[in-house]
Amino acid sequence: xxxxxxxxLLFSVPSYSELTDNLRWSFDASARVNNNTSAKNTSRIYAxxxxxxxxxxxxxxxxGYAVGQLYxxxxxxxxxxPAMFSSExxxxxxxxxxxxNYASNSNWLPNIRLGHFTIPFGIEESIDTNGRLLDYYHGxxxxxxxxxxxxxxxxxxxxxxxxxxxxxxxxxPKSIKDSYAFAGRVGSLSHLDFILGFSVFDAKIxxxxxxxxxxxxxxxxxxxGFIGEIALGKDKPVQQQWRKETYSLVELNKTSIxxxxxxxxxxxxxDREGESEPTQRLNMGTSYQxxxxxxxxxxxxxQLNTPTSGKKLNLVRFQLRxxx
Amino acid sequence: MKTLMILMxxxxxxxxxxxxxxxSLRDPVxxxxxxxxxxxxxxxxxxxxxxxxxxxxxxxxPSNDLHFSELGKHTLYVAMNGTQALGYVHVRSEQxxxxxxxxxxxxxxxxxxxxxxxxxxxxxxxNIINNQSFKKMFIGKSYxxxxxxxxxxxxxxxxxxxxxxxxxxxxxxxxxxCALKTLLITEKLWGEELKRFNK
Numbered sequence: 001x002x003x004x005x006x007x008x009l010l011f012s013v014p015s016y017s018e019l020t021d022n023l024r025w026s027f028d029a030s031a032r033v034n035n036n037t038s039a040k041n042t043s044r045i046y047a048x049x050x051x052x053x054x055x056x057x058x059x060x061x062x063x064g065y066a067v068g069q070l071y072x073x074x075x076x077x078x079x080x081x082p083a084m085f086s087s088e089x090x091x092x093x094x095x096x097x098x099x100x101n102y103a104s105n106s107n108w109l110p111n112i113r114l115g116h117f118t119i120p121f122g123i124e125e126s127i128d129t130n131g132r133l134l135d136y137y138h139g140x141x142x143x144x145x146x147x148x149x150x151x152x153x154x155x156x157x158x159x160x161x162x163x164x165x166x167x168x169x170x171x172x173p174k175s176i177k178d179s180y181a182f183a184g185r186v187g188s189l190s191h192l193d194f195i196l197g198f199s200v201f202d203a204k205i206x207x208x209x210x211x212x213x214x215x216x217x218x219x220x221x222x223x224x225g226f227i228g229e230i231a232l233g234k235d236k237p238v239q240q241q242w243r244k245e246t247y248s249l250v251e252l253n254k255t256s257i258x259x260x261x262x263x264x265x266x267x268x269x270x271d272r273e274g275e276s277e278p279t280q281r282l283n284m285g286t287s288y289q290x291x292x293x294x295x296x297x298x299x300x301x302x303q304l305n306t307p308t309s310g311k312k313l314n315l316v317r318f319q320l321r322x323x324x
Numbered sequence: 325m326k327t328l329m330i331l332m333x334x335x336x337x338x339x340x341x342x343x344x345x346x347x348s349l350r351d352p353v354x355x356x357x358x359x360x361x362x363x364x365x366x367x368x369x370x371x372x373x374x375x376x377x378x379x380x381x382x383x384x385x386p387s388n389d390l391h392f393s394e395l396g397k398h399t400l401y402v403a404m405n406g407t408q409a410l411g412y413v414h415v416r417s418e419q420x421x422x423x424x425x426x427x428x429x430x431x432x433x434x435x436x437x438x439x440x441x442x443x444x445x446x447x448x449x450x451n452i453i454n455n456q457s458f459k460k461m462f463i464g465k466s467y468x469x470x471x472x473x474x475x476x477x478x479x480x481x482x483x484x485x486x487x488x489x490x491x492x493x494x495x496x497x498x499x500x501x502c503a504l505k506t507l508l509i510t511e512k513l514w515g516e517e518l519k520r521f522n523k
Contacts, residue, residue, distance in 0.1 A: 022370040024397045061365025061404045062352070105353055105365045155351035191350050191426075191443050222446055223423045257423050259393060292392040 022055035028071070030131060030321040034078070038311045043088070044076040047131070049096075051323075064103045064111075069096035069130070083206070084171045095171065096130055096146065104154075113151040113164070116173070119144070119183045120151065120162035121199040122216045122229045123249075126190040133285055133299040133319050137268065141231060141247055142212070143205035147181055148173040161186040168205045179204050193220045199231075207238040212245075227251040235272075243273040260289045280304040281313070295321045348399050349415055349428065350443065359430040359439055360403035360410050367402040367409075371513040384508055385471075387478035388501060391419050400514045402521060403430075409521035411438055414510055418502040422446040425498050429506045433522050435515070437462045437470070437503060449492035453499055458488045462499075467507040473500055 032045040049071030056063045074091035075081055081088050099115025118124060124138040124145070139145035149166025161184065168179025180203060187197030194217070201212040212233035219226045228250040236242045246269075253264035263286050271278035285299030296319070303313035349355045356366050378390045394417065401413040412431040417424040426443040440462065442454060452458070461484075462470065475482040480497045481489065489496035510518075 022368050022399075024370065055368045055370065055399075057367055060407055061367045061402075103353060107357065111353075155354040157354075160351070189350075193446060220446055222448075255423060257421055258391070258419055259424055289392075292395050 022057060023052065024054075025050060025052040027051075027324045028069075028131065028321070029323075030319055032133075032317060032319040035316045037314045037316070041077065041079060043078040045078060046074040046076070047071045047094075049094075061105070062103055064101045066100050067097050067115075069098060070094075071096060108154070108156070110152040110154040113153065114149075116146055116148050116171075117151060117164070118146055119166065119181060119201070120153070120164055120185045121183045121201050121212070122185070122197070122214045122231065123218070123227060125162060125185050125187070125197065125199070125216075126195065126218070127227075131321065133287070133297040133317055134264065135283075136229065136249060137247070142181075142183075142201055143203060143208060143210055144168075144170040144181070146170070147205075149181070155189065158188065159186060160189055168203060170205065177207055179206070181205060187216070194218070201233070209236040209242075210234075223255045223257055225251070225253040225255070227253065245273070246271040246278075262287045276308055277305055279307075293322055293324055295319075295323075297321070349401065349413070352401055352413075355428055355441075355443070356401055356403050356413050358441065359413060359428070362405050363403040363410055364406060365404045366413070367404055369400050369402065369514060369517060370397050371400070372396070373398050373509060373513065377509060377512060380512055381505060381508060385478060385501075385504055388505070390505070391417065391424070393417065393424070400510060400518075402518075409433060412510065412514075412518065414506055415443060416502050416506045416509070417444075418498050418505070420447065420498045421494065425495075425502065427499065427502050427506075429503065431507070431510065433518075434466070435507060435511055435518075436464055436466050437507070439463065440499070440503070445495075447492070447495045449495050452490050452492040453495050458496070461485055461488050462503060467504065467511065470500065470503055470507065474504070 028051050029048045034043045049069060052068045053065060055065045071094050072091065073094045075085055075089055077088055079088045081090065084094065085092065095116055097117055099113050099117045102112040104111050119142055121142060122138065123136045127136065129135055147166035147168060147170060149164055151162060151164035153162035154160065163184035166181045167173065167175045168181045169176045182203065183199070183201045185197050185199040188195050197216045199214040199216065201210065203210050210233065212231050214229055214231035216229040229248065231247040234242045234244050248269045249266055251264055251266040253262065255262050266283040268281040268283065269278055282302045282304055283299060285297065287295055287297040289295045299317045301313060301315040306312060352366050356363055373395050378395065381388060381390055403410040403413060411433055414429050414431065415426060416429065417426045423446055425445045428441045428443050430438040430440065432438045439459065442450060473482055473485040479501065481493065481500045485496055485500060486493050
């Protein structure tokens with residue numbers, strides 16, 4: 001049945017050229033090695049997929065566009081493993097971004113987005129970290145990075161905004177046990193040298209309610225960047241009391257003038273009510289774009305405070321990524 | 325799983341190559357409106373900038389090259405008012421000592437410069453270049469007319485243009501190189517297809 005529907009969809013496209021016109025696609029393959037010295041564990045994550053972008057047009061202009069990212073992801077000794085996998089050596093197809101976007105040509109009516117997309121909140125709204133070692137802890141802070149749902153966004157003269165209502169099912173296009181997520185961010189224009197944003201978030205995901213407000217900023221001077229995010233809020237896991245959370249991240253980065261080499265250092269502070277002391281982490285990372293296809297990345301993550309277990313996180317990660 | 329495999333096989337045999345397009349408008353609706361206030365929509369036309377295009381640039385503009393991020397599929401936007409084309413918009417980036425400078429170029433239907441705005445420029449001297457006294461040196465000019473503003477080294481602006489660049493000669497040269505590559509690539513890759521808008 002699904003094959004029939006797929007063929008119907010393909011044959012309903014008026015012509016082959018209309019399908020391929022304004023279509024961008026690339027193969028994206030990556031191999032990642034994670035060495036956690038405190039846990040004495042080495043794991044690997046392999047991903048191979050397609051990244052597509054298609055603009056739909058009529059004789060009078062553009063109607064909208066679609067984004068589709070489908071990856072086969074294989075874990076090897078990955079522990080803990082993401083919830084969508086069933087074991088530390090599991091492999092499965094994963095949909096990253098997959099959405100349709102209607103582009104409104106009105107000066108004020110919003111664009112409409114439908115599908116699986118990154119929740120509009122904080123720094124991640126303007127810096128995409130999908131498939132990279134660089135991380136702004138979007139998923140960890142909100143409970144998920146991507147979700148299925150509906151969004152509205154618009155770039156106005158001096159500000160831009162994006163709001164969404166999603167189902168809270170993360171990789172599944174449905175609400176699970178009354179899950180939902182409402183998120184929104186308003187900020188200055190994302191191509192400027194100084195960007196300021198304000199975000200709100202209210203959700204129930206994995207039976208945990210989360211509420212957040214956040215301030216994020218990016219400041220670029222020459223080839224240097226200073227980025228930060230401060231989020232305040234509270235969590236309520238099932239059958240527990242609300243507990244306050246504070247999360248902040250500051251990053252200093254440097255990009256070579258040919259854009260091939262990138263270096264960054266991050267300090268992350270998170271304080272959760274009820275825990276003995278705040279968690280403080282230091283991330284250092286680099287990436288080198290060898291040519292237009294091949295990129296090498298290396299990052300280290302060090303925990304600065306000593307947790308009650310006595311085992312400080314000490315993680316080194318390496319990634320080789322090829323896009324064609 | 326079978327459905328996914330069929331879909332994968334179908335897409336694999338689409339004969340187009342290269343997917344990344346770094347230099348695109350962050351928001352076409354808003355940015356094209358800035359350059360064409362009367363436009364009602366925009367029409368995207370995507371073409372591949374490949375090694376052959378790169379060779380053509382090197383031949384036409386010796387001592388110049390395309391940054392690796394400039395290869396791949398790129399979009400030229402036709403600013404539309406109903407079914408009528410008003411002109412074209414194309415974004416290109418040029419390497420500078422402040423990183424990549426991204427410039428949004430507005431072209432008329434005869435492929436002459438109509439205007440430009442910076443999408444990303446981290447030079448502290450951006451405001452010197454981003455004003456009408458400098459821009460007028462570009463507005464209305466064709467590829468050949470702008471090429472006459474290159475000095476003999478093929479990469480820097482000559483004294484005619486630098487006289488309008490005050491204390492920003494390096495950025496002036498970056499803008500000139502970017503303009504020349506934009507006009508050249510637009511003509512080579514999109515020229516034939518754009519003829520239908522001149523009827």
